[in-house]
Amino acid sequence: MTGLHTADQVRAAEAAVLARTREGALMQRAATGLATVCLRLAGRGAGLRVVLLVGAGGNGGDALWAGSFLARRGAAVTALLLDPDRAHPAGLAGLRRAGGRVVRDVAAAGLDRADLVLDGITGISGRGGLRPAAADAVSRAVAGPGLLVAVDVPSGVDADTGAVAGEAFPAQHTVTFGAVKPGLVVGRGRGYAGRVHLVDLGLDLPAPSARQLTDAEVADLLPDPGSGDDKYSQGVVGVHAGSATYPGAAVLCTGAALRTRPGLVRYAGSAVDGVRAAWPEAIVTDGRPADAGRVQAWVVGPGAGTDDEAQAALAEVLATDLPVLVDADALTLLARSPELVRGRAAATVLTPHDREFTRFGWDLGADRIGATRAAAADLGVTVLLKGDATVVADADGTTFVNGTGTPWLATAGTGDVLSGVVGALLATGLPAVEAAAAGAHLHGRAGQLAAAAGPLIASDVVAQLPAAVHLLRTGA
């Protein structure tokens, strides 16, 4: 598991270490880790042309100290001071002792011929978009040839939310200290962080504010059938989706459920012909959910329409004491009558994309974790907010950020596949927040496998689910 810790959590843990260590020791530990990653990325120290973008805080201090380590390894290091009177004094003295150059004028920094640019403008205390001088230096760095490495957090990115209010440093790598911050893996910040490297500072951290699951953890949530199992005992999922005219969503959702947990899937709805033709393994009924037979969880909504019949089916499944996943058209209906889920005894999982999310009247600003948590608490449900980094939050605040997937998943029908995957996991009896987080992880891996073969369509994601399960289990 990767724990995601907020700036305040890291700051408090750092304060405890600072109180018992020699002045500057923690920063030098961070900077040594940073320089080590830089040497690995660059493949050499000698002759390396390094430019440091140095702001007025501790982040600039890290960059200066890392610069002095690199200079001692033979690098030609230039520090551009963006706020010269406030640059970290000890770091600056250290760089000068190691033979580094210090400039105040961006034109003299050599960004047009750098091999490596270290962004030490702002770290966990940065606020808002970059100020003009910093933004100018960043745009010159981007135009130049150097590898772009952010120190702790890409400057201009909010460490907690991933919000980017203006200009920011588009890092290829981010070397972060003590803990991974949420803003590196969620929202727009994810796109600015590049590959994230964690330098362990030995901090005594509290429980993380959010988590990212690993392949092995998701594999552990997907038990193999045992010798005593039969087709019913692994959890039967019911799907109410699609229509006679538009069977696609029903076919994708049912297929995804079958490919995730092949015990038994019951389909109830008007797309019976399409589902039967595509998935002879499913048990189908041309009727209402109540006619389907016993299930352990329901998926309701993909392509199911928003007419009175769809409304009645939604109310019917929500009146059961079973876990229910509400998606797509059923979210549109639920947004009009949210009282249907308030106070349900069994779990409810909502899987909105951004537009469906705002239909509930919930604000969706740049803080996707905060918005998802607030929505889950508002209705007392589990909310899975789709996106390039899907966020899952429970009403009690438990939060996961998904780390798998590919932009190729931005294609019609992949959301229907996700519903089937998560529904199947709900039927196995997993707690809703784990089913949703594990389902998003598995769906993302299946998407990555499908994308490896070329541009994908949603059916390809369904087809790759067994291989994705195998990958989670074996790492291969």
Ligand SMILES: NC(=O)C1=CN([C@@H]2O[C@H](COP(=O)(O)OP(=O)(O)OC[C@H]3O[C@@H](n4cnc5c(N)ncnc54)[C@H](OP(=O)(O)O)[C@@H]3O)[C@@H](O)[C@H]2O)[C@@H](O)CC1
């Ligand atoms: N303490 C330690 O021992 C350790 C600290 N560590 C390191 O310190 C970092 C935290 O340092 P920090 O708290 O000093 O602040 P930091 O993130 O550098 O930025 C604040 C400065 O930026 C400025 N600024 C703000 N917004 C801006 C903007 N939009 N555009 C431009 N400038 C902006 C702001 O200016 P002001 O608002 O004051 O004018 C202020 O001067 C942390 O991320 C880690 O890297 C590690 O080495 C571990 C040990």
Ligand SMILES: Nc1ncnc2c1ncn2[C@@H]1O[C@H](COP(=O)(O)OP(=O)(O)O)[C@@H](O)[C@H]1O
């Ligand atoms: N840029 C992106 N990068 C990664 N995944 C994405 C991106 N855009 C969308 N996705 C994923 O693709 C799926 C799209 O779901 P959805 O919008 O409901 O599509 P549909 O309604 O067509 O089935 C979600 O799992 C979402 O997380």
Ligand SMILES: [K+]
């Ligand atoms: K930075």
